[in-house]
Each structure stands twice: as C-alpha cells, then as structure tokens.
Amino acid sequence: MTEPENAAPQRRPGGRAAKVTEAVHRAVLEAVTEQGVENVGIPDISRRAGVRDSSIYRRWGTRENLILDVLLTASELTLPLPDTGTAHGDLTAFATALIGYLDTPLGDGLARALAYVVDSEEIAEARNTFWETRYRANQPIIDRAVVRGELPPDTDGRLAIELLIAPIHFRHLLTRRPADAAFVDTLVTSILGAMRTAPAKRPHRA
Incomplete structure (x- = not known):
C-alpha cells in the first residue's frame, strides 16, 4: 500500500x-x-x-530545510572539545578548529545556510537546537577554567563562546579577511581579559 x-x-x-x-x-x-x-x-x-x-x-x-538538517547533523561530529590544560589553549584550539571547518565546503555551507535561509518554525527550531547543543558541548571549557582559577565562578560561558565565534563568522561571511594565528591569539586574550573583569551576573527577575 x-x-x-x-x-x-x-x-x-x-x-x-x-x-x-x-x-x-x-x-x-x-x-x-x-x-x-x-x-x-x-x-x-x-x-x-x-x-x-x-x-x-x-x-x-523544502530544499532549505533539507540542507540545514544535513549540515547541522554533520557539524555536530566535526568540532571536538579541546582539553589543552589552559583556558587560553582550549579557546585557541577551538577557534582554530572552527576556522578550519568554515574553510571546508560543509562548514562554509552551514554558515551560509544559517545566515541566509528564510525562517520557518522548523528551521528556527533546528537553529535553536543546534546552538543550544553547541553551547552545552563547549561549556566544559569554561567550567575547567573556573576550577583552575583562570576565570571567576560567575563567568557567563555562553557569552564567552559567542564572543569567540562571532568575529570568526564575521570575517568568514562579511569582510573575508584572514583569521590567522595572530588574530586568534588577540581574540582569545581579549575575551579572557573581558571575562575576568566582567560584572557579576544578575539573577533573572520573574
């Protein structure tokens, strides 16, 4: 039948x-x-x-739903969690791996699909699920840094990861400027400095 x-x-x-x-x-x-x-x-x-x-x-x-579903699924297996022993090393390794991934057809395709695809309920759900999964997957970088005393206990891990990946995506998609080792070192050093001096997170009000 x-x-x-x-x-x-x-x-x-x-x-x-x-x-x-x-x-x-x-x-x-x-x-x-x-x-x-x-x-x-x-x-x-x-x-x-x-x-x-x-x-x-x-x-x-739709074609867009299909492509986004496939690329999101593939990307979850592509960026392993680094563990170098320092926050600077971990963030540097993650940023370097992300830059390399974006230079592949799959990484470039995912970045463009996420940026340009027209939203529907299904796509919005897929995008939100993807980013929540990525944030959770990379939270151990921040947790380990807190345990080692490199970052304060109230560090906002999600914000730290956003500060790391946003300039990389900006260069890849918009300015097309190279994201070399010097750029990564400056970026990571700036993020760690900002996280160490950031005001304490305020509790959310109901």
Whole structure:
C-alpha cells in the first residue's frame, strides 16, 4: 500500500525510513562538497540517493530545510572539545578548529545556510537546537577554567563562546579577511581579559 503524497512526515528509529534518511544525508554532503551549497537541488539529491523527489519533499518540506538538517547533523561530529590544560589553549584550539571547518565546503555551507535561509518554525527550531547543543558541548571549557582559577565562578560561558565565534563568522561571511594565528591569539586574550573583569551576573527577575 503506497503512502499518500500529503501524509505527515513520520520519524521512525529504523527500517526503510532510516535508510532513506541516511541515503539522502549522504547525497547532500556529496553535493555540497562537489558544487557548494548554493548549487544543491532536490532533483540532484533524488538522483544521487535513489529516492523520489516526493519522498524528500514529504520528509523535509523544502530544499532549505533539507540542507540545514544535513549540515547541522554533520557539524555536530566535526568540532571536538579541546582539553589543552589552559583556558587560553582550549579557546585557541577551538577557534582554530572552527576556522578550519568554515574553510571546508560543509562548514562554509552551514554558515551560509544559517545566515541566509528564510525562517520557518522548523528551521528556527533546528537553529535553536543546534546552538543550544553547541553551547552545552563547549561549556566544559569554561567550567575547567573556573576550577583552575583562570576565570571567576560567575563567568557567563555562553557569552564567552559567542564572543569567540562571532568575529570568526564575521570575517568568514562579511569582510573575508584572514583569521590567522595572530588574530586568534588577540581574540582569545581579549575575551579572557573581558571575562575576568566582567560584572557579576544578575539573577533573572520573574
């Protein structure tokens, strides 16, 4: 019995749906790597994955949803958590890895997809989930620095990570200026200095 074209997307932990998702994800990654995110189209993905266009649209809705889903999933496995023994070393290692990732077709594609894609409820949820996951994944950098006495106990870890990645994305997407080792060292040193002298966080009022 065939599935109606207007059926709601179904998420199943395994079986045919999982195989289709895996094939489509692999096809998108291949296409982005070969021709850049702006040239990825559903017909090409359908051909590469051996999956009907209608199945892709039923599962992801739009080309933008599909690309963002795939790139977010791939990026979660790409930037490991550094542990160099110092806050400066950890932030430097993370920044350097991020710069390298953004210079790849997948990293560049993700940055552009996040920046330019038109929001829908699904995309907004995917974006928020991605950033919350990244903040939680990198919080140990700040926690370890607090334990070592490099940063005060009330350090805002989310703000520290935002201060680190924002100038890197700015250079990558807007000014196209190089983010070299000197830039990273200046950036990390400035962030640590700012975090050490920042006023204590105020409790949120109900």
